[in-house]
Amino acid sequence: MQLIRRFEGAEELEAFAAELSLFARPGMAVMLSGDVGSGKSTFARAFIRALAADPDLEVPSPTFTLVQTYEETRVPVAHADLYRIRQASDVAELGLDDLASSHVLLVEWPDKVMEQAFAGRLLITLSGEGSVREATLVAAGSWAQALFRNADIRGFLAGTHWSGARRRFLEGDASFRRYETLEMSGDTAILMDMPARPDGPPVRNGKPYSAIAHLAEDIRAVIAVNAVLCARGYSAPLTYAQDLAKGLAVVEDLGRDVYGNMIRAGQDMREPMLEAVAVLAHMAGQEWPEVVPMTDGRHVIARYDIDAQLIEVDLLPSWFWPHVTGSDIPVGPRAAFDDLWRSLLPFTQTLQPVWVLRDYHSPNLIWLPGRQGRKRVGLIDTQDCLLGHPAYDLASLLQDARTDISFEQADELHAHYCDLRQADRSFDRSAFDLAYAILGAQRATKILGIFARLSKRDGKHGYLRHVPRVSRYLERNLSHPKLAGLKAWFDAYLPLGAREER
Template sequence: MQLIRRFESAAALEDYAAELSLFARPGMVVLLKGDLGTGKSTFARAFIRALAQGVEFDVPSPTFTLVQTYDETRVPVAHADLYRIGSAQELDELGFGDLMATHVLAVEWPEKMLDETHADRLLIELSGSGNHRDAVITARGAWEQALARNAAINGFLATTRWAAAERRFLEGDASFRRYETLHRGHEVAILMDMPARPDGPPVKYGKPYSAIAHLAEDIRAVIAVNGVLCERGYSAPKTEAYDLAQGFAVMEDLGRNVYGRMMREGQDMGEPMSAAVAVLADMASREWPHGVPLDGQTYRVPPYDVEAQLIEVDLLPSWFWPHLNGAPIPPAALAEFEALWMEFLPLTQKGRRVWALRDYHSPNLLWLPERKGLNRVGIIDTQDALMGHPAYDLASMLQDARVDIDFGFADALYEQYCALRRDDPSFDRTEFDVAYAILGAQRATKILGIFARLSKRDGKHGYLRHIPRVSHYLERNLAHPRLATLKRWFDTHLPAARRETA
């Protein structure tokens, strides 16, 4: 992929560097070619400062140090000037091989020594003088995808009132879903970038995991689910503009007062958590649609069926068991494991189905104290909502995998929920207690597998520190008398003491 751009000022070149930084991730390389004074350092400094996300620090020229690294930026970045490099041995001594794996590289004078065939390469050839600069931009691999996506975003924003907005990185998974903030004067909005999910390899029944677990395939789920939540008076982000085909949306920014951050800071969570419980009790009292009209079509909310629940618990024998034991699970233990879940999971399919958001926990709840009643709870990350049992979201919230929630506090909130639903004719406390224990155990089982997979497959080892907390939740759920046989399986094959040291 090749582009030709003209920049009429140094500021325009800096703005473009900042824009491209939104897509940077370790392993990507930016090669900057051009004569002295054509803007190579201008681009590199702007790229690095944008990755710093508002943190001010000096970005000196690496002319004499040759390589300057910045590990405090959103993505670790290394800025190199190879003008004085005389041999490949010198380059090896600088540790370029290691930096390429852990940093995004911005390299001036790359023609001196660096291999320009790198898979994820962005080559920017600068020329010109005075006020303007011309750039021939050649992209490969991930950079080619990034430039195409960036052009599509700018095209989408041009159809909205945010065409001239400043874009800043917020968060995201570069392979599937990303978020940016859009700044227009004192106004701020969220840009959601959610292309259609690529199918993974078949794992069962000839279908990929995402299809069996009913994960959202594209941005239609977000627009449909949030739209209904807003119509019913809940504080999901309102959508201002969207493009279903390309997977873009401009949405309301609900702020950064996230429950998880508040908990880590030691803030009083009594009122916020009580309000979040009240939201779930209110949702459980309503009828929820199986289909949502959307642009002349209907978005179908899938069921949280036994097939989906089973593929989720299968993450434990598939990933956590090998992580703990260094070997695959024996066939007999696997068969017993699956048979036990086939006994318990159908019990959660009874009663009235509601929208189970599946991610109703501290990273996705925001406290909005300036609003009233149930509107004080902001709800994000709703795209994987299914028709399921109302106990699932309560378990998600009170058995949070990422932050500690005192068991006594959680039990009091559980009693509050049951009290709020006492007069609901669809609420059976005994049945709900059993479903809560089953779904809490199912969710904990799934998460143990996910955290092991994130470590083994994706190199994200930080998630392993949450395993003891999730294991404690699992033990509490297994203590319900109805789950005695499932508890026996875990005690025999994966006792708590071993899980918690994983």
């Protein structure tokens, strides 16, 4: 892909560098070519400062050090200046090959490394005189995808109130879902970048994992779910603008008082947690639609059926077992594991399903103290909503995989939820507690598999620090008498001590 851009002054070039930094990932490389004074250093400094979210960050030229690394930026950066390198063989001594997998490379005078392979390479050739600069961009690999996507975003925003807004990275990954903060005239909003999810390989009955587990395929799901939640008085983000075909939307910014951040900061969480429980109790008392009308058709809310639950618990024998034991699970234990879950999961298939958000936990709840009642709980990451048992979201909240929720606090909040449900004559406390234990165990089992997969397949080893916490939740759920058989399986093959050690 080739693109030519013209900039009237250094500020426009710096803004463009900051815009491209939104897509930077380890393994990508930006090659800056051009004569002395063409703007290479101007671009490099703006790119690094944007990744650091610090416009005053000192970014010295690596003319004499040759390579300068930045580890505290959103993505680690290796900034190289190869002007003094006379032959390509000398480049090997700089260690750029080692840095390429963990950093985004930013290389001035890149002639000596143009033959190297990168996950994505962007060659920017700068030219011009005075304050005017022209940049010719030649992109390959992931950088070509990023430039195409950035063009989509620029075109989308141009037709909205947020045209010309300053864009800042918020969170996300390059493969499926990203979020940016839009700032303009003192107002903020969130750009959702959620293109259609590519299907993975078939894993069962010719279907990919995402189809069996009913994971959202595109942005339509979150737009549909949020619209209904807002209409019913819950604080999901309002949608200001959308392009469903391109997977883009501008939505309300609910702020940064995320429950997880508040917990880590040691803030008093009693009131926010009580209100989060009250939201679930209120949701459990309503009838929820299976079909949501949309401007381009409709969105169907699937059932959280046994096939979806089974494919999720399958992550443990597929990923966590090899992580702990170093070998594949034998046929006998695997068959016993499947049979035990097939005997338990029917107890979670309620005749009166409600909307289950599936990720109702501290990273996806935002405290809004300026609002009233249940509106004080902001709800995000709702796209994987299904129709299922209300105990699932309560287990998600009180058995948080990333944050310590003490058993004492969880018990108090569980009792509070049940007290709120007592007015509902159909509420059966013993049946609910059984479903809560089964779904808590099912969720913990799934998460152990996910964390092992993130480590093994994606190199994201940091998730493993949560394994002991999730293992303790699992053990507590297994203490329910009806789960005695499943507990015996774990005791025999993956006991608590073995899980925590990993």
